[in-house]
Amino acid sequence: MRKELDKNIKRIAILGCTGSIGQQTLQVIRAFPERFEVVGLAAGSNRALLERQAAEFKPRAVHFAEGDDRKAGGGRSSALPKKLSLEEIASLDEVDLVVIATSGKAGLSPLLSAIRAGKQVALANKEALVMAGEIVTREARRHRARLLPVDSEHSAIWQCLRGEKEKPYRILLTASGGPFARYTSTQLSHVTPEEALRHPTWSMGKKVTIDSATLMNKGMEVIEAHWLFNVPLDRIQVLVHPQSIVHSMVEFGDGSIKAQLSQPDMRLPIQYALTYPERWTNAGLPRLDWSKAGALNFELPDMERFPCLKLAIDAAARGGTAPAVLCAADEVAVDLFLSGRLAFLDIPRLIGRTLDLHKSRLVGTHPSLEEIIQADGWARETARLLASRGQM
Numbered sequence: 001m002r003k004e005l006d007k008n009i010k011r012i013a014i015l016g017c018t019g020s021i022g023q024q025t026l027q028v029i030r031a032f033p034e035r036f037e038v039v040g041l042a043a044g045s046n047r048a049l050l051e052r053q054a055a056e057f058k059p060r061a062v063h064f065a066e067g068d069d070r071k072a073g074g075g076r077s078s079a080l081p082k083k084l085s086l087e088e089i090a091s092l093d094e095v096d097l098v099v100i101a102t103s104g105k106a107g108l109s110p111l112l113s114a115i116r117a118g119k120q121v122a123l124a125n126k127e128a129l130v131m132a133g134e135i136v137t138r139e140a141r142r143h144r145a146r147l148l149p150v151d152s153e154h155s156a157i158w159q160c161l162r163g164e165k166e167k168p169y170r171i172l173l174t175a176s177g178g179p180f181a182r183y184t185s186t187q188l189s190h191v192t193p194e195e196a197l198r199h200p201t202w203s204m205g206k207k208v209t210i211d212s213a214t215l216m217n218k219g220m221e222v223i224e225a226h227w228l229f230n231v232p233l234d235r236i237q238v239l240v241h242p243q244s245i246v247h248s249m250v251e252f253g254d255g256s257i258k259a260q261l262s263q264p265d266m267r268l269p270i271q272y273a274l275t276y277p278e279r280w281t282n283a284g285l286p287r288l289d290w291s292k293a294g295a296l297n298f299e300l301p302d303m304e305r306f307p308c309l310k311l312a313i314d315a316a317a318r319g320g321t322a323p324a325v326l327c328a329a330d331e332v333a334v335d336l337f338l339s340g341r342l343a344f345l346d347i348p349r350l351i352g353r354t355l356d357l358h359k360s361r362l363v364g365t366h367p368s369l370e371e372i373i374q375a376d377g378w379a380r381e382t383a384r385l386l387a388s389r390g391q392m
Contacts (some may be wrong), residue, residue: 010274013040013089015063015110016101018049020205021124021150021266025099026053028271031282036274040089042102042110054080061089086110091117097274099150100125103207104331105376108132112369115145122273124150126208126220127331130312131324132372133227147228148273153221154228155269156247156260161229164252171231172249172257173221174241175301176201176264178213181240185305191344193337201244201264210334211308214347215301219312223323226316233316238309239298245288246296263288307348315355319365321375322355328379329354336387349392354383 012029016022022043029036042063043050050064061084090098090110098114099122100107107125114121116139123129129136140147149155153173161168179200180188196213197206204212211217222236244264251257262268263286271282303310308330315322329351336342342350358379367375386392 008035009037010035011037011039011094011096012099012274013042013059013092013095013097014038014099014101015040015042015086015090015107016044016099016103016124017041017053018043018046019101019103020203021101021270022099024267025101025122025270025274026057027284028267028274028282029057031284032280035280039095040084040092042086042089044102051080060094061092063089087113090114090119095119097122097148099270099273100128101150103127103205105131105327108136111136112139115139115147116143118143118145120146120148122148122150122270124270126151126217126224127327129224129227130220130316131327131376132369133223133323134366135369135372137227148276149224149228150266150269150273151221151224152264152266152269153248154224155272157225157229157250159260159272160248160250160258164250166252168229168231168250169235169253170251171225171229171236172251173218173225173236173238174244174246174248174298175215175218175238176212176244177240177242177301178215180213181242183305185345188305189343189345193340196337196344200242202266204266206338207331207334210337210347211330214308214344215306216308216312216330216347216351218301219309219316220327222313223316233313238301240301241296241298243294243296245293246298261288262286308351311348311351311355321367321372322358324367324372324375325355325358325379326351328376329383332380332383332387342387346387346392350383350387353386353392354379357382 014022014025038057038059040061041059045065047064061082062080063086087110090113097120100111101124104127108128111128149158197209199209218238225236226233245261246259249257249259265286315326333347333350
């Protein structure tokens, strides 16, 4: 039977296929060649890797960065299939599940396209929910699209909630603490991009690795958890857990706590999202060796040394377009840091200053998508201007 007629085949589109999450998603798919078909692949600037992936998985459509229509691979002709926009790939009729693994604002529009097409969405993009969580979740309900979290923390919460009828009393969101958990403020002032990119536990893309080092990623995950699981912000607590074995916990009304534990490997939550509602045995995934696991430690985060976490939580509490401004200013700050134009401790200063200037521009508590996009553009322009003038 041809794949397109086989109801047992799940057809996948991967947006961000050349990034860390995208590549690990394809690793999972390789383990089950008879259960998955890759229908669409979308990449940014890594055209060469996209071509290799397309040659292997033979998607029906691809997307790559505009202006990158050159021949690749040392002058040979490209054999890529039909090129479509991110939104078109995300809403293809034959796609069953869309993996949104693009970073930053770029994931928002295709996410909404997938939702409005009624797709299952494996969501690994933080910024889309942080910027427009109310709109995204409302549209998902309206179009009966299911959001399947890929972040290890949100996947853990999702797994802990399965089978439970009662809403969680509290979510305990774990954080590795990043590479600088024990650094003093003086040490943090000398951190280089190379040091910040050496995460002690996870292998991730550059943007999320820097966000992990500043704890901005954890602040964004608090906002994500609020929207994904309909839990008030003040019922979400962050705990630093350096071993990254407990990926998050859920506390219920009777005081019972459920936790999801595993080796820190992103292929585990990726596979859970791809195979939901089933669990498939995969011999290629790591098993936790309790004889070597050692102690599991937990502590509260230090928001004075890592103010990005507080900036995110405060922006969420303010509401309106503040979370969109947070995301945009963070993208600018991280880019400037990685290019050597901003010091590590200037990242929260630039974000905080941009948020302060935004206070007078706050719209209502239920901003439209247009207002969110406008706030994003304003924040990017403002953050770049502040940085160029040294006004952090």
